Amino acid sequence: MSSKKFNLHQEMVQLDGRSTPAAAFLKSSARYLDQNQGYRPIMLSDDSKPFGAGYSHADILRASGPKSKNTGLLETGTSAKLERKPTYTDLDDDWDASLDGDVMSLGIKPVTSSSSAQSVTSYNSTSPPLITSSQASSIAQSEPVHSPHADLYTFSRRSSPGVGSLKPQYDRIVKDPANSLHMIYQPDVSSIIDASPAEVELLNARIARINKFKRVLQSSNVDISALRNLAWSGIPDELRPMSWQLLLGYLPSNTDRRVSTLARKRKEYSDGVRQAFGLSMSGVGNMSANSGIDQAVWHQISIDVPRTNPHLKLYSYESTQRALERILYVWAIRHPASGYVQGINDLVTPFFQVFLSAYVDADVESYDPGRLPKDVLDVVEADTFWCLTKLLDGIQDNYIFAQPGIQRQVAALKDLTQRIDAALARHLQQENVEFIQFSFRWMNCLLMREVSVKNTIRMWDTYMAEGSTGFSEFHLYVCAAFLVKWSAQIQTMDFQEIMMFLQSLPTQDWGEKDIELLLSEAYMWQSLFKNATAHLRPGGPS
Structure with missing residues (x-):
């Protein structure tokens, strides 16, 4: 095995379905050990900030101006300076809990595997792989061994995904979102050989956090109360699609009912679209020419959808806009007491964005859903519709007459x-x-x-x-x-x-x-x- 040391600012890791510089990943959730308060988040120097969404009076588009290729990240060759500052009040003790109770830090050795596409060097342990700086340093010299838990705890260095690429075995995730739990990619541990103790600790913290969710989500009957307790402090990006569907009651907590329930609900939405428009879910055409639709409702939706999140490329694509139009129109005709009200077009977008992220290895906010296979786009659209419906069921009196x-x-x-x-x-x-x-x-x-x-x-x-x-x-x-x-x-x-x-x-x-x-x-x-x-x-x- 090569003893090459990797540069944190050049190595790319897989995070939330996208390729990210390892240094950026390590900086994004660093924590330090405070002797009095336990593990606390670390504030990091990072100029990369999300921009506020808004239009009408609050239109604020992404700032223009010269930007380097690695905007917001330390340049190659510089050291990561961790700035320790007080942070927000932590109302859930998940982040402060001792990591020792979650996993045992055992020896980790590399496993070399290959596929028809590429050879991948993986690292497995007999327990969730928390590591120390010394263990990370010794990994490069270890001999290959095989682990019985390779499917659950695999660290893989993958090549950067091409634009529009699908996640591996996406068809299994379509059938049952729980299949995504075995496909979560973590950084290659060899990329942190030169990492500081704080950087090693942040990776361990992320692993521990994901494993807490996985223990709940992999149960044959998910404990929704336990999932809520974890979710209050935020859900890891990779686990959010499934978690949201469970928390909203769309995805059954019992594993035996999931496949049949999802298939039935998705077919019900597909039938609703065909009934409303007389075309397939992914069909594109002049829907307003269909004399069977409510022209007043359709007119307002067709005006509002192009105005939705205009600063994000995702919402400028025709495939996205047609999907949002179908979702909003079918919801409106199924809820005649309220019908479509301006503002509901905003509420659909977090669901569409989160569920899209379950299937693509790309930056979701700039991804064109038109690249997806038809059956995958149909699933994203149907799941978005039903979860929007679950949300609005709880606040429907916000949208009936006189609101x-x-x-x-x-x-x-x-x-x-x-x-x-x-x-x-x-x-x-x-x-x-x-x-x-x-x-x-x-x-x-x-x-x-x-x-x-x-x-x-x-x-x-x-x-x-x-x-x-x-x-x-x-x-x-x-x-x-x-x-x-x-x-x-x-x-x-x-x-x-x-x-x-x-x-x-x-x-x-x-x-x-x-x-x-x-x-x-x-x-x-x-x-x-x-x-x-x-x-x-x-x-x-x-």
């Missing part, structure tokens, strides 16, 4: 703000700012026009973990925390400045840490005020 659900939430947000930040509430009243003027959109679109799709996806991990009230009750507290966050700035503004500020908030550079801080604050307010109805009534006790 009473949103009206109640706006009133509750005003009362809650008076309790949390009386000075802010007083200033808004003095400037004649009505909560309905800025927070209606927050409730209607679940803050999707205020933060990026990636950040929305992270928020929804927690919303789904909250259960049936996550998108209604818990969202109210998130909106309260979101408003109070800007209190100091708002109190220096007049009416016009306030309205302009709240319509285009400075969230362009928000990352996962900012979202988790927001969720933590929302949890605090919920703990203080939930079920304390007097606090949510005007004139209640001080």
Whole structure:
């Protein structure tokens, strides 16, 4: 075996179906050991930031200007400097738990395997492969051995996937998402021979986190309560499609029912599309020419879909837009009490993006779904439809006539703000700012026009973990925390400045840490005020 040492900034690893420089992966979730508080996340120097999603008043497109090929990453040959700073409040002890209880750090030796496409050097252990710096250093000199757990704990260095490539054995994932649990690629351990202890630790932390989810998801009868507890602090990208489907109740928790249930639900959606449009799910044509469709509903959908997430390439492709049109139209005609309402087009996109990621080795936000085989695109579309339906079932009074659900939430947000930040509430009243003027959109679109799709996806991990009230009750507290966050700035503004500020908030550079801080604050307010109805009534006790 070659003793070549690998450069962390040149080696590519597979993460969430895409090829990523190893250094970037290692920096993305580093943690350090604090003697008093245990393992805590490390803040890292990284200029690569997600941009806020939004249009209408909040249109903020990706900044232009010269960018290096490795924007946001350390250049080759530089050292990774880990900056230790305080981070958000951790409300779930998963990240702080001792790793020793999860896995045993045994010797890891390489296994050399080959396929018709390429030879792959893999590393397996008889337990989840936590490693030490010294073990990583000795791996290159080890002799090949075989492990009985190669399918579960394999570290593979794969070549960068071509644009539009499908994940291995994607057809098995189509049949049952649980098959993806055996196809999670981790970095080649040989790529961290020169890594610092902190970098080794972050990899171990990620492995431990994934294994916690896998222990729950691989059960013959998934414990949804345990899955919620894990999901509150965020779901690993590779496990999110299956986890979301379970948390929403679309995917049966019992393994024996999954294949038949998915096949039945997907066929039901396919039949609904054919009935509505008289064409196949992936058929493309002038649907508006079909005299059988509701022209008013179709007209509004056909206007809104091209405006959806215009800053992301994924949503500019015809294949994406046609899929979203079908999903929204079929949902509207199946729910005549509400029909299609502007804003629902935003809510469909996190599902489409997450479920698409289950099948492709590419950057999902720039991927053209038209490259997918028809049966795979049909599955992504059907699963998106049913999970959107599950979400909207819990907040449907937000979209019926007069939208009473949103009206109640706006009133509750005003009362809650008076309790949390009386000075802010007083200033808004003095400037004649009505909560309905800025927070209606927050409730209607679940803050999707205020933060990026990636950040929305992270928020929804927690919303789904909250259960049936996550998108209604818990969202109210998130909106309260979101408003109070800007209190100091708002109190220096007049009416016009306030309205302009709240319509285009400075969230362009928000990352996962900012979202988790927001969720933590929302949890605090919920703990203080939930079920304390007097606090949510005007004139209640001080």
